Each structure stands twice: as structure tokens, then as C-alpha cells.
Amino acid sequence: MxxxxxxxxxxxxxxxxxxxxxxxxxxxxxxxxxxxxxxxxxxxxxxxxxxxxxxxxxxxxxxxxxxxxxxxxxxxxxxxxxxxxxxxxxxxxxxxxGDIELFAQCAEAPVIAITGSNGKSTVTTLVGEMAQAAGLQVAVGGNLGTPALDLLAEEGDPEPELYVLELSSFQLEYCESLRPRAATILNISPDHLDWHGDFASYVAAKWRIARCMGAGDTLVLPSQDAELQTPPPTFLRSSHYAASAPVP
The missing domain is CATH 3.40.50.720 (NAD(P)-binding Rossmann-like Domain)
Structure with a gap:
């Protein structure tokens, strides 16, 4: 971009x-x-x-x-x-x-993005610790802990090798161009309906995590949530998502 x-x-x-x-x-x-x-x-x-x-x-x-x-x-x-x-x-x-859109326009290192109605903080922390244990210079934040924009390197400083972001449906609603190399929607259940207006809009916001993903990127989805087996039609019309992306 x-x-x-x-x-x-x-x-x-x-x-x-x-x-x-x-x-x-x-x-x-x-x-x-x-x-x-x-x-x-x-x-x-x-x-x-x-x-x-x-x-x-x-x-x-x-x-x-x-x-x-x-x-x-x-x-x-x-x-x-x-x-x-x-x-x-x-x-x-x-x-x-929102902040994640600005982050997406600036970050050059790969991003792992995690969302879901429940459990995203635990999974984000775990993935960050796994990356660190593997010897990577990793920056962890977003909806959890440090705001995403504060993870970006200052001018002249080296960028982290990997970003691991917890993303809320609120943040995803205001994001257009984030392309994670790997992402997951852990689960989905009615939440924040006063903010989104209805459950369909909430589900659509969660799906935005994969809006710019394509071939070679990995999207992990749970098999137990029917709403996450097929992207909503509005998502398919407005995204670069490749149906061939791995969906276990």
C-alpha cells in the first residue's frame, strides 16, 4: 500500500x-x-x-x-x-x-491475528510466548496490553520479526487492509450486539480478519460454529480472501 x-x-x-x-x-x-x-x-x-x-x-x-x-x-x-x-x-x-488499519499500513513484518468471542487473550499470549521461545523477536498487543500502534518500531530502530495481535470486533470493523500471514476466529457467540446492531453484523466484523488474506496465508476456523464455515456474502464481495486458503 x-x-x-x-x-x-x-x-x-x-x-x-x-x-x-x-x-x-x-x-x-x-x-x-x-x-x-x-x-x-x-x-x-x-x-x-x-x-x-x-x-x-x-x-x-x-x-x-x-x-x-x-x-x-x-x-x-x-x-x-x-x-x-x-x-x-x-x-x-x-x-x-482505527488503529489496526493504521498499523496495517505501516507494519512490514508478518502478523498473526487472533479474534473470537472468548479465549483470544489466552491464545494471543500463548502464541507470543511460543514465538519468543522459538527465538523470534516478537511484539504482542492490540486489544490485549500494548496498543498496536505502540508496537511499531521508532524511526531508525529495527522492526520486530513477528507481530501477534489480539483483535476485537470493534477494531476489525474499522480495518480495511490488514493481511495476516496466519489468523484465527476461535469461536463465535452473540456479543456486543448493541454496538454492531445485530448478530449478522457482529459475525461479519469478525470475518474481516481474513478480508485481505489470500493464497499462501493460513486461516484456522473451528468446526463447531456454523457461522464460521462459510464467509458471509457481503464479505466475499468486498474482500481479497481466497477460498483456497487452508481452513482446517
Missing amino acids: KKIDWRERRVAIAGAGKTGESLLRFALARGAQCSLWDTRATLDAQAWRERYPGVHIHFGDWPEDAFLPYERVLCSPGLSPMTPALAAARRAGIPLW
């Missing part, structure tokens, strides 16, 4: 949590003009202004047209794209990206 020139681009960061702050640091380091938005009026806006001078801070209710003046909106994973201001931005053609 062609590297994006962030310099002077008008970028809104939606959400001031741990991942939101990593999004803000990422955009600022690349020269973007940033605004930080959070719906919580109780946050200390002055403390944020002191920490990030020059960043416009808006804490409190969001008008529906809040993000229309921006070229991109970088979304914290806790915020549903059905949030009125985010939905309005999407209708206007403004890209909504």
Missing part, C-alpha cells in the same frame, strides 16, 4: 482513551493537524491541552456534522460507526479508520 502523506491533513481523533491517545500520537508524529473529540464532558480538557499544545480539544456532546470538515476520522474501537456523527462522516465519504 502506498504510504500516506499526513502532513497538514485535517484529522479528527474520536475517543480519548488509551487507543485514542495512540492514534493522536501517531497522527501528530506525521505532521497532521489534529482535533481530539470525546463525548465525556468530565475529562480534564485543560490537562490534554497542556499535554498536546496545538490540538483542538472538544469534550462533550457531538453535533451530527462534527466530523464533516475533516479529511479522515481516526476512531477509538469503543465507538460504534452507528454513532450519529460517525455515520454522517461515513455517508459523506470520509474514511473512518
Whole structure:
């Protein structure tokens, strides 16, 4: 993927949590003009202004047209794209990206990606320890522990040999171009339906982990979950997924 020139681009960061702050640091380091938005009026806006001078801070209710003046909106994973201001931005053609999308655009080392309704933290930790025991320089994080963008090497530093990422359905919803060399959806059961709208949308979000996988990549799926035996039609129409990818 062609590297994006962030310099002077008008970028809104939606959400001031741990991942939101990593999004803000990422955009600022690349020269973007940033605004930080959070719906919580109780946050200390002055403390944020002191920490990030020059960043416009808006804490409190969001008008529906809040993000229309921006070229991109970088979304914290806790915020549903059905949030009125985010939905309005999407209708206007403004890209909504999360931290995993930005990570995918920057990381060059292979990625193992893990999602599922249950057990993903345990499996992510185990895979990371196995890779480390095999002598690899591995970086582990994502939805677990260190935000994905903070795993990226600083300029001039060597990149890890392997990334192992735990990914939530929220993060996958805002991701378009991640191509793991190996990935798994461990299991699926109704969860976060208030965020996704319905179970079908939740399942579709999980399937996005394989959206850009192709021949030579490995996707591991459980045999006991009927929803994971065949990708949803919307997934097949919008992905590069190769049906020939190994699916044990």
C-alpha cells in the first residue's frame, strides 16, 4: 500500500482513551493537524491541552456534522460507526479508520491475528510466548496490553520479526487492509450486539480478519460454529480472501 502523506491533513481523533491517545500520537508524529473529540464532558480538557499544545480539544456532546470538515476520522474501537456523527462522516465519504488499519499500513513484518468471542487473550499470549521461545523477536498487543500502534518500531530502530495481535470486533470493523500471514476466529457467540446492531453484523466484523488474506496465508476456523464455515456474502464481495486458503 502506498504510504500516506499526513502532513497538514485535517484529522479528527474520536475517543480519548488509551487507543485514542495512540492514534493522536501517531497522527501528530506525521505532521497532521489534529482535533481530539470525546463525548465525556468530565475529562480534564485543560490537562490534554497542556499535554498536546496545538490540538483542538472538544469534550462533550457531538453535533451530527462534527466530523464533516475533516479529511479522515481516526476512531477509538469503543465507538460504534452507528454513532450519529460517525455515520454522517461515513455517508459523506470520509474514511473512518482505527488503529489496526493504521498499523496495517505501516507494519512490514508478518502478523498473526487472533479474534473470537472468548479465549483470544489466552491464545494471543500463548502464541507470543511460543514465538519468543522459538527465538523470534516478537511484539504482542492490540486489544490485549500494548496498543498496536505502540508496537511499531521508532524511526531508525529495527522492526520486530513477528507481530501477534489480539483483535476485537470493534477494531476489525474499522480495518480495511490488514493481511495476516496466519489468523484465527476461535469461536463465535452473540456479543456486543448493541454496538454492531445485530448478530449478522457482529459475525461479519469478525470475518474481516481474513478480508485481505489470500493464497499462501493460513486461516484456522473451528468446526463447531456454523457461522464460521462459510464467509458471509457481503464479505466475499468486498474482500481479497481466497477460498483456497487452508481452513482446517
